[in-house]
Amino acid sequence: MLNETTAIVCNRELLVDIADIDNSFMDPQLCATFACDIYNHLRASEVKKRPSTDYMEKIQKKINPSMRALLIDWLVEVAEGYSFVPETLYLAVNYIDRYLSGNPIDGERLMLLGIVCLMLASKYEDMWTPSVETFCDLADNIYLEEEVLEMESSVLSYLKYEMTAVTTKSFLSRFVRAARGANHELPSLHLECLAKYLAELSLLDYSMLCYAPSLIAASAIFLANYIMLPSKKPWNATLKHYTLYHPSDLPDCVKDLHRLCYDNPSSGLPAIREKYSEHEYKCVAEKHCPATIPTEYQA
Structure with a gap:
């Protein structure tokens, strides 16, 4: 359950270094008026309907x-x-x-x-x-x-006909918007496709069940940012504000996602890599994945 401090993420008096990603009131699909309430609810609900980790x-x-x-x-x-x-x-x-x-x-x-x-x-x-x-x-x-x-x-x-479940995909689109709003250097479609690629890789690995869906989504954004711009810190105030994750919350999950990405070409599980090697997905699976991530980026 989210505590009162973390739940209050919708203050319209945003700090100057935090981009406002909920200002597109003319787009009904973004639900700008209720977006923060929706994602607070998803964070509170993601602990439910999760499988056993063992x-x-x-x-x-x-x-x-x-x-x-x-x-x-x-x-x-x-x-x-x-x-x-x-x-x-x-x-x-x-x-x-x-x-x-x-x-x-x-x-x-x-x-x-x-x-x-x-x-x-x-x-x-x-x-x-x-x-x-x-x-x-x-x-x-x-x-x-x-x-x-x-x-x-x-x-x-x-499953008792309880078919609604919060997954990594539930958070990914919003976190991509936060990443876009915070860093205009990144090609937005490439970032989105790369984050989706990394998030889908997590589906293959049984050990990833130990991580909450929102944590996997945040870690996919962190790693996608790093792969796209390895010389720049992958996390910032905007991402912290909207994901509710500090970079120190991410290292274990980022490390596991990085392992999946780095090892995937030789894993014998080609479907996701082949899918994201298509032009439709900007060939992001073919992007170079650095062998290591600087520890100072995760503090």
Whole structure:
């Protein structure tokens, strides 16, 4: 729960070195009047509907983090192929991890869980979702339609039909706006695509479940800023004000994101890198990732 000090981030009497990113009142999608209240609510809510951080050790005996990573890498391809909105992928991974937090499963049914959670997420987030038959085809018809529907019922029942969940994507757009408002040297679309690339890499790694979604989003902005402008400090008063994170809160998560980015070309999980190597995403996956981050940037 946010305390009173951190919750009050909407004071219109902003300090001179903090950019006002909530002044676009003519754009209804930005919800400028209520934006701060919305994000305070998201911060308070992100502790709910989170998966266990140790379910692989305590619940799962027949699958491991590598199998989970392979599944999510494949789901990235599927989600991109069907042009699902980004929220769908994040929500599907949330459903997968929450279900696995309480239900032992074997490797043969892991893909079944994956396609069902993607189907549920697309029903929740997208204007259109493929049919059950199409999802069976995606899995090379190794599952019957009846099995898909049975798993769908099992997931919905276990999640108690609580399908709304706060994910990293919930914070990323606002944090990108804060980064843009604070640093006009950065090409805005490149920064946004790079932050999205880093945030999606976090989905692959089971160990990243220990970090709150907002912390991953803030760390993705920090690392994207550093990769884009390595000679300049990646954090500033505007980002601190809107993310509610001090740079000293970020080092562990930034370090793990940096590892994922630096190691990804040789990871054997190519889907996210290939996706963000396309011109649509400004080829940000091909940008050079420095081997280290100066410690003074994280103080």
